[in-house]
Amino acid sequence: MPDGQARGGGQGSLAGMSSVRSGSQSSWGVGGLPRPGRIEYRLMRESTVKEFRRGRLGRTDVCDAQPELLRVAKNLGRETETECPICEHEQLVHVTFAFGPGLPPGGLPLASLRELGRKAGGGSADVACYVVEVCTGCAWNHLLSVFAPGANDG
Numbered sequence: 001m002p003d004g005q006a007r008g009g010g011q012g013s014l015a016g017m018s019s020v021r022s023g024s025q026s027s028w029g030v031g032g033l034p035r036p037g038r039i040e041y042r043l044m045r046e047s048t049v050k051e052f053r054r055g056r057l058g059r060t061d062v063c064d065a066q067p068e069l070l071r072v073a074k075n076l077g078r079e080t081e082t083e084c085p086i087c088e089h090e091q092l093v094h095v096t097f098a099f100g101p102g103l104p105p106g107g108l109p110l111a112s113l114r115e116l117g118r119k120a121g122g123g124s125a126d127v128a129c130y131v132v133e134v135c136t137g138c139a140w141n142h143l144l145s146v147f148a149p150g151a152n153d154g
């Protein structure tokens with residue numbers, strides 16, 4: 001399984017998130033679940049966009065959101081003021097997925113963090129939230145940040 005790491009297979013509960021682009025390679029493996037606070041992936045996002053603009057990454061490389069992710073983005077995504085860096089046509093939306101004990105292996109898409117309290121049965125100490133930026137126009141997607149919902153009042 002040479003590509004197990006690269007697509008998040010090594011992370012167990014993150015396997016279902018392999019549809020989410022998180023950089024050119026094994027970025028899912030970074031540090032595992034965050035403990036307190038938040039990990040930002042914006043720099044990685046910037047470098048992916050840069051590579052695309054330089055022509056080192058093709059549109060099909062970066063616009064590879066799975067239908068399921070696009071569906072979630074349309075239903076639960078929070079609109080932003082940010083224009084898609086790839087198609088420069090659509091506004092991006094942010095989708096938050098929660099991973100943790102008792103949650104679906106592919107992650108639980110959240111409309112709001114309040115929802116998490118209900119669905120995770122209150123025991124959210126081991127839950128990690130992944131914020132993904134998605135363009136529903138061209139299927140661009142990238143991980144923005146990972147945070148532990150217990151670490152702030154969100």
Ligand SMILES: [Zn+2]
Nearest residue numbers: 084087135138
């Ligand atoms: Zn786009």
